[in-house]
Amino acid sequence: MISQHQHRHENDCQEVLSHLNDYIDGELSPELCMELEAHLAVCQDCRVVFDTLSKTLYLVHKLRESPPELPETVEYRLFAVMNLEQFVPKKRK
Protein backbone atom coordinates (compact mmCIF):
# COMPACT_ATOMS: atom_id res chain seq x y z
CA MET A 1 0.00 0.00 0.00
CA ILE A 2 1.33 3.41 -0.95
CA SER A 3 1.93 5.59 2.06
CA GLN A 4 0.52 9.10 2.14
CA HIS A 5 4.04 10.50 2.15
CA GLN A 6 4.99 8.49 -0.96
CA HIS A 7 1.76 9.49 -2.69
CA ARG A 8 2.43 13.17 -2.01
CA HIS A 9 6.01 12.79 -3.24
CA GLU A 10 4.78 11.28 -6.51
CA ASN A 11 2.36 14.14 -6.96
CA ASP A 12 5.25 16.54 -6.43
CA CYS A 13 7.22 14.66 -9.11
CA GLN A 14 4.35 14.97 -11.60
CA GLU A 15 4.09 18.66 -10.80
CA VAL A 16 7.83 19.20 -11.19
CA LEU A 17 8.03 17.29 -14.45
CA SER A 18 5.11 19.21 -15.91
CA HIS A 19 7.08 22.42 -15.31
CA LEU A 20 10.43 21.08 -16.47
CA ASN A 21 10.17 22.49 -19.99
CA ASP A 22 9.38 25.99 -18.76
CA TYR A 23 12.24 25.68 -16.28
CA ILE A 24 14.70 24.65 -19.00
CA ASP A 25 13.47 27.47 -21.23
CA GLY A 26 13.79 30.01 -18.40
CA GLU A 27 10.07 30.74 -18.49
CA LEU A 28 9.20 29.68 -14.95
CA SER A 29 8.36 32.22 -12.24
CA PRO A 30 11.04 32.70 -9.54
CA GLU A 31 8.74 31.15 -6.91
CA LEU A 32 8.12 28.00 -8.95
CA CYS A 33 11.83 27.85 -9.80
CA MET A 34 12.68 27.72 -6.11
CA GLU A 35 10.09 25.02 -5.46
CA LEU A 36 11.32 22.97 -8.40
CA GLU A 37 14.96 23.30 -7.38
CA ALA A 38 14.12 22.32 -3.81
CA HIS A 39 12.42 19.19 -5.14
CA LEU A 40 15.31 18.35 -7.46
CA ALA A 41 17.70 18.61 -4.53
CA VAL A 42 15.95 15.77 -2.72
CA CYS A 43 14.47 13.65 -5.54
CA GLN A 44 16.99 11.46 -7.34
CA ASP A 45 14.45 10.31 -10.00
CA CYS A 46 13.50 13.83 -11.04
CA ARG A 47 17.12 14.94 -10.96
CA VAL A 48 18.06 12.14 -13.34
CA VAL A 49 15.26 13.15 -15.73
CA PHE A 50 16.37 16.77 -15.55
CA ASP A 51 20.07 15.96 -16.07
CA THR A 52 19.51 13.59 -18.98
CA LEU A 53 17.01 15.94 -20.60
CA SER A 54 19.49 18.80 -20.35
CA LYS A 55 22.22 16.63 -21.88
CA THR A 56 19.90 15.58 -24.70
CA LEU A 57 19.11 19.20 -25.54
CA TYR A 58 22.77 20.18 -25.30
CA LEU A 59 23.58 17.60 -27.96
CA VAL A 60 20.61 18.53 -30.14
CA HIS A 61 21.67 22.18 -30.11
CA LYS A 62 25.12 21.06 -31.28
CA LEU A 63 23.41 19.72 -34.43
CA ARG A 64 22.51 23.31 -35.31
CA GLU A 65 26.16 24.22 -35.63
CA SER A 66 26.98 21.55 -38.17
CA PRO A 67 24.24 20.52 -40.62
CA PRO A 68 24.63 17.12 -42.27
CA GLU A 69 26.53 17.18 -45.53
CA LEU A 70 24.54 17.55 -48.71
CA PRO A 71 25.01 14.38 -50.79
CA GLU A 72 27.02 15.17 -53.93
CA THR A 73 24.47 13.59 -56.24
CA VAL A 74 21.72 15.73 -54.70
CA GLU A 75 23.84 18.83 -55.22
CA TYR A 76 24.55 17.95 -58.87
CA ARG A 77 20.85 17.39 -59.56
CA LEU A 78 20.00 20.70 -57.87
CA PHE A 79 22.47 22.57 -60.06
CA ALA A 80 20.99 20.82 -63.12
CA VAL A 81 17.41 21.74 -62.15
CA MET A 82 18.51 25.35 -61.64
CA ASN A 83 20.13 25.45 -65.10
CA LEU A 84 23.52 25.96 -63.51
CA GLU A 85 25.26 23.08 -65.20
CA GLN A 86 28.13 25.30 -66.26
CA PHE A 87 29.32 25.12 -62.64
CA VAL A 88 29.25 21.32 -62.53
CA PRO A 89 32.59 19.62 -63.30
CA LYS A 90 32.46 18.13 -66.82
CA LYS A 91 32.97 14.51 -65.75
CA ARG A 92 29.79 14.70 -63.62
CA LYS A 93 27.48 16.30 -66.19
Next chain:
Amino acid sequence: MTGIEIDLDIYPDEASLVEALKSGDPEACACMIKQYAPRVYAIAIRMLNDPDDAEEVLQETFISACKNIKKFEERSALGTWLHRIATNAALMHLRKRKRREVSLDEPIETQGGDDVYREVQDWTFSPDDHAMNSEIRDILEKAIAELPETLRTVFVLREIEGYSTEETAQILGISVSAAKVRLHRARLRLRQLLSPYFT
Protein backbone atom coordinates in the same frame (compact mmCIF):
# COMPACT_ATOMS: atom_id res chain seq x y z
CA MET B 1 33.31 21.85 -48.31
CA THR B 2 32.87 18.99 -50.78
CA GLY B 3 31.05 18.65 -54.09
CA ILE B 4 30.88 21.42 -56.66
CA GLU B 5 33.52 24.09 -56.11
CA ILE B 6 32.21 27.64 -56.05
CA ASP B 7 34.19 30.69 -54.99
CA LEU B 8 32.12 32.09 -52.14
CA ASP B 9 34.31 35.18 -51.82
CA ILE B 10 33.17 36.77 -55.09
CA TYR B 11 30.55 38.74 -53.19
CA PRO B 12 32.09 40.57 -50.24
CA ASP B 13 28.87 40.67 -48.24
CA GLU B 14 25.27 39.49 -48.29
CA ALA B 15 23.94 42.77 -49.69
CA SER B 16 26.08 42.44 -52.83
CA LEU B 17 25.10 38.78 -53.20
CA VAL B 18 21.40 39.72 -53.00
CA GLU B 19 21.92 42.56 -55.46
CA ALA B 20 23.55 40.14 -57.92
CA LEU B 21 20.72 37.63 -57.37
CA LYS B 22 18.16 40.31 -58.15
CA SER B 23 19.95 41.11 -61.39
CA GLY B 24 19.73 37.44 -62.39
CA ASP B 25 23.45 36.65 -62.16
CA PRO B 26 23.82 32.83 -62.39
CA GLU B 27 27.07 32.95 -60.44
CA ALA B 28 25.22 34.55 -57.54
CA CYS B 29 22.62 31.81 -57.72
CA ALA B 30 25.35 29.15 -57.63
CA CYS B 31 26.90 30.95 -54.67
CA MET B 32 23.61 31.07 -52.77
CA ILE B 33 23.01 27.38 -53.38
CA LYS B 34 26.52 26.38 -52.34
CA GLN B 35 26.21 28.39 -49.16
CA TYR B 36 22.69 27.50 -48.07
CA ALA B 37 21.72 24.18 -49.66
CA PRO B 38 23.15 22.02 -46.82
CA ARG B 39 21.03 23.78 -44.19
CA VAL B 40 17.94 23.76 -46.39
CA TYR B 41 18.40 20.04 -47.05
CA ALA B 42 18.92 19.46 -43.31
CA ILE B 43 15.60 21.12 -42.45
CA ALA B 44 13.83 19.11 -45.13
CA ILE B 45 15.31 15.74 -44.25
CA ARG B 46 14.68 16.23 -40.53
CA MET B 47 11.09 17.35 -41.02
CA LEU B 48 10.16 14.83 -43.69
CA ASN B 49 12.38 11.89 -42.82
CA ASP B 50 12.53 10.89 -46.48
CA PRO B 51 15.48 11.64 -48.81
CA ASP B 52 13.37 11.86 -51.99
CA ASP B 53 10.86 14.28 -50.46
CA ALA B 54 13.73 16.26 -48.94
CA GLU B 55 15.37 16.60 -52.33
CA GLU B 56 12.11 17.84 -53.82
CA VAL B 57 11.83 20.44 -51.06
CA LEU B 58 15.42 21.48 -51.66
CA GLN B 59 14.77 22.05 -55.35
CA GLU B 60 11.43 23.77 -54.75
CA THR B 61 13.06 26.10 -52.21
CA PHE B 62 15.72 27.38 -54.58
CA ILE B 63 13.39 27.55 -57.58
CA SER B 64 10.98 29.61 -55.47
CA ALA B 65 13.80 31.76 -54.05
CA CYS B 66 15.12 32.65 -57.50
CA LYS B 67 11.62 33.35 -58.78
CA ASN B 68 10.78 35.61 -55.82
CA ILE B 69 14.13 37.18 -55.04
CA LYS B 70 12.93 40.57 -56.22
CA LYS B 71 10.27 40.48 -53.51
CA PHE B 72 12.91 39.80 -50.85
CA GLU B 73 13.04 43.05 -48.91
CA GLU B 74 16.11 42.17 -46.83
CA ARG B 75 14.32 42.73 -43.54
CA SER B 76 15.72 39.37 -42.49
CA ALA B 77 18.93 37.59 -43.42
CA LEU B 78 18.92 35.69 -46.71
CA GLY B 79 19.44 32.42 -44.81
CA THR B 80 16.39 33.10 -42.60
CA TRP B 81 14.28 33.86 -45.66
CA LEU B 82 15.41 30.62 -47.34
CA HIS B 83 14.73 28.63 -44.17
CA ARG B 84 11.21 29.99 -44.08
CA ILE B 85 10.62 28.99 -47.72
CA ALA B 86 12.05 25.52 -47.02
CA THR B 87 9.94 25.09 -43.89
CA ASN B 88 6.77 26.04 -45.77
CA ALA B 89 7.65 23.70 -48.64
CA ALA B 90 8.30 20.87 -46.18
CA LEU B 91 4.96 21.53 -44.47
CA MET B 92 3.19 21.40 -47.84
CA HIS B 93 4.72 17.97 -48.39
CA LEU B 94 3.59 16.84 -44.97
CA ARG B 95 0.04 18.03 -45.69
CA LYS B 96 0.04 16.22 -49.02
CA ARG B 97 1.29 13.11 -47.26
CA LYS B 98 -1.46 13.41 -44.64
CA ARG B 99 -4.12 13.58 -47.31
CA ARG B 100 -2.74 10.34 -48.74
CA GLU B 101 -2.63 8.44 -45.47
CA VAL B 102 -5.08 9.18 -42.68
CA SER B 103 -3.55 7.91 -39.50
CA LEU B 104 -5.81 6.43 -36.84
CA ASP B 105 -3.14 6.12 -34.21
CA GLU B 106 -1.98 9.71 -33.87
CA PRO B 107 -1.56 10.53 -30.21
CA ILE B 108 -4.30 12.64 -28.66
CA GLU B 109 -2.87 15.73 -27.09
CA THR B 110 -3.64 16.41 -23.47
CA GLN B 111 -1.95 18.78 -21.11
CA GLY B 112 -0.99 15.96 -18.75
CA GLY B 113 -0.77 12.24 -19.13
CA ASP B 114 2.81 11.89 -20.34
CA ASP B 115 3.84 8.48 -19.21
CA VAL B 116 7.49 8.69 -20.04
CA TYR B 117 8.58 10.06 -16.69
CA ARG B 118 8.95 6.91 -14.75
CA GLU B 119 11.82 5.39 -16.61
CA VAL B 120 14.67 7.06 -14.82
CA GLN B 121 17.96 5.66 -15.97
CA ASP B 122 21.01 7.65 -15.07
CA TRP B 123 23.57 8.30 -17.75
CA THR B 124 27.25 7.91 -17.22
CA PHE B 125 27.73 9.82 -20.44
CA SER B 126 28.86 13.39 -20.10
CA PRO B 127 28.47 15.49 -23.23
CA ASP B 128 31.25 17.77 -22.09
CA ASP B 129 33.68 14.90 -22.50
CA HIS B 130 32.69 14.22 -26.07
CA ALA B 131 33.06 16.18 -29.23
CA MET B 132 30.11 15.95 -31.58
CA ASN B 133 31.51 12.89 -33.32
CA SER B 134 29.77 11.22 -36.20
CA GLU B 135 28.54 8.34 -34.05
CA ILE B 136 26.69 10.63 -31.65
CA ARG B 137 25.38 12.63 -34.59
CA ASP B 138 24.01 9.49 -36.25
CA ILE B 139 22.35 8.35 -33.03
CA LEU B 140 20.73 11.75 -32.56
CA GLU B 141 19.56 12.05 -36.15
CA LYS B 142 18.09 8.54 -35.96
CA ALA B 143 16.30 9.33 -32.69
CA ILE B 144 14.85 12.56 -34.13
CA ALA B 145 13.71 10.62 -37.20
CA GLU B 146 11.91 8.15 -34.92
CA LEU B 147 9.77 10.85 -33.32
CA PRO B 148 6.17 10.85 -34.54
CA GLU B 149 5.63 13.48 -37.23
CA THR B 150 3.55 15.85 -35.09
CA LEU B 151 6.26 15.94 -32.44
CA ARG B 152 9.17 15.96 -34.89
CA THR B 153 8.04 19.06 -36.78
CA VAL B 154 7.69 21.10 -33.59
CA PHE B 155 10.97 19.78 -32.25
CA VAL B 156 12.96 20.49 -35.43
CA LEU B 157 11.60 24.01 -35.79
CA ARG B 158 12.06 24.90 -32.13
CA GLU B 159 15.24 23.09 -31.13
CA ILE B 160 17.24 22.86 -34.32
CA GLU B 161 16.02 25.74 -36.44
CA GLY B 162 15.83 27.96 -33.38
CA TYR B 163 12.35 29.41 -33.89
CA SER B 164 10.59 30.59 -30.73
CA THR B 165 7.62 28.60 -29.47
CA GLU B 166 5.30 31.36 -30.73
CA GLU B 167 6.90 31.34 -34.20
CA THR B 168 6.78 27.54 -34.31
CA ALA B 169 3.07 27.59 -33.45
CA GLN B 170 2.42 30.23 -36.11
CA ILE B 171 4.35 28.34 -38.81
CA LEU B 172 2.49 25.11 -38.04
CA GLY B 173 -0.89 26.79 -37.61
CA ILE B 174 -1.39 25.46 -34.09
CA SER B 175 -1.91 27.18 -30.75
CA VAL B 176 1.06 28.12 -28.59
CA SER B 177 -0.14 25.77 -25.87
CA ALA B 178 -0.36 22.88 -28.37
CA ALA B 179 3.18 23.69 -29.52
CA LYS B 180 4.35 23.64 -25.90
CA VAL B 181 2.69 20.29 -25.23
CA ARG B 182 4.22 18.77 -28.35
CA LEU B 183 7.63 20.17 -27.53
CA HIS B 184 7.41 18.79 -24.00
CA ARG B 185 6.46 15.36 -25.32
CA ALA B 186 9.12 15.46 -28.03
CA ARG B 187 11.90 16.36 -25.61
CA LEU B 188 10.95 13.60 -23.20
CA ARG B 189 10.49 11.08 -25.99
CA LEU B 190 13.88 11.93 -27.43
CA ARG B 191 15.48 11.58 -24.02
CA GLN B 192 13.88 8.19 -23.75
CA LEU B 193 14.99 7.15 -27.25
CA LEU B 194 18.56 8.15 -26.48
CA SER B 195 18.78 6.59 -23.05
CA PRO B 196 19.91 3.10 -24.23
CA TYR B 197 22.96 4.67 -25.86
CA PHE B 198 24.09 6.58 -22.86
CA THR B 199 23.77 4.13 -19.98
